Amino acid sequence: MKTYLKTLATVFIALSSLLSFSAFALPSDSELKVGAAVWNLFDNADRHALHTAYIHKPLEDYYGIRPTVMLITADESQHYFAVGAAKDVYAYGDFSVRVAFHAGIVDESEDLGDSIEFYSSLSAMYRLNQQVSLEAEIGHISNGGLGDINPGSESFVTSIHYHF
Numbered sequence: 001m002k003t004y005l006k007t008l009a010t011v012f013i014a015l016s017s018l019l020s021f022s023a024f025a026l027p028s029d030s031e032l033k034v035g036a037a038v039w040n041l042f043d044n045a046d047r048h049a050l051h052t053a054y055i056h057k058p059l060e061d062y063y064g065i066r067p068t069v070m071l072i073t074a075d076e077s078q079h080y081f082a083v084g085a086a087k088d089v090y091a092y093g094d095f096s097v098r099v100a101f102h103a104g105i106v107d108e109s110e111d112l113g114d115s116i117e118f119y120s121s122l123s124a125m126y127r128l129n130q131q132v133s134l135e136a137e138i139g140h141i142s143n144g145g146l147g148d149i150n151p152g153s154e155s156f157v158t159s160i161h162y163h164f
Contacts, residue, residue, distance in 0.1 A: 028164055029057035035135065035159025039074065042154050049074040051157050055086055064088065070102055070119070080106045080141070082119060094127040098135075114147030125161065133161040 032054055039047035050073045058064040065085045072080040082104025090097040102119040106112055123137035137159065142152035 027057045030164045031055040031133075032162045032164070033135070033159050035137070035157045037072070037139075037155045037157040039153050039155045041156055047074055047076075047153075049155070051159060055161075058088070068100065068102065070104070072119075076108075078106065078108045078111075080104055080117060080119070082117075084119070096125045096127075098123045098125060111151070112141065112143060112147070112153070113149040113151060114143035116143060116146055117141050118144050121157075123157075127163075131163050133163065135159040135161060 033052065035051040037049040037051050038045050039049055051070065052073075053068055053070040056067040058066050065087050068084045068086050070080075070082045070084065072082075074080075082102035084100060084102030084104075086098055086100035088096050088098050098121075100119075100121045100123070104117060104119065105115055106117050107115075119139055119141045121137050121139035123135050125133045125135045127133045135158070137155075137157040139155040139157060140152060141155070143150050
């Protein structure tokens with residue numbers, strides 16, 4: 001549990017630092033995401049994690065796809081580092097729906113069957129103001145059959161997005 005608190009403190013410090021110079025360092029319409037997750041959702045929901053991500057502005061020449069970089073830090077010191085893409089598929093006023101897909105590496109793969117894992121998600125977002133959105137996300141992680149076993153796991157994530 002100490003590692004989880006250290007990671008939370010590190011993410012908070014990084015987020016605070018980014019917010020202080022965001023207008024100069026990151027492209028406008030990019031996002032920084034920080035959220036809390038419950039994993040093993042359809043089993044016994046006994047894992048908890050911190051999700052952090054940088055979501056780049058939409059690439060207009062590539063159908064509005066948003067490149068992303070994600071870090072999931074779970075209890076028991078498990079980490080998932082991934083790159084991927086997100087796409088806003090529906091928007092109405094301040095409400096939007098997003099799908100995302102990531103490919104990455106997990107550092108302790110015993111429970112998931114392989115060190116290479118894929119994370120896909122479907123989320124609903126509500127924009128509170130110009131800079132802040134709330135998100136509810138359902139996600140699934142799996143090794144896609146690359147490992148000897150492929151148990152997969154589902155998550156529910158609530159996040160705050162900061163828009164640059």
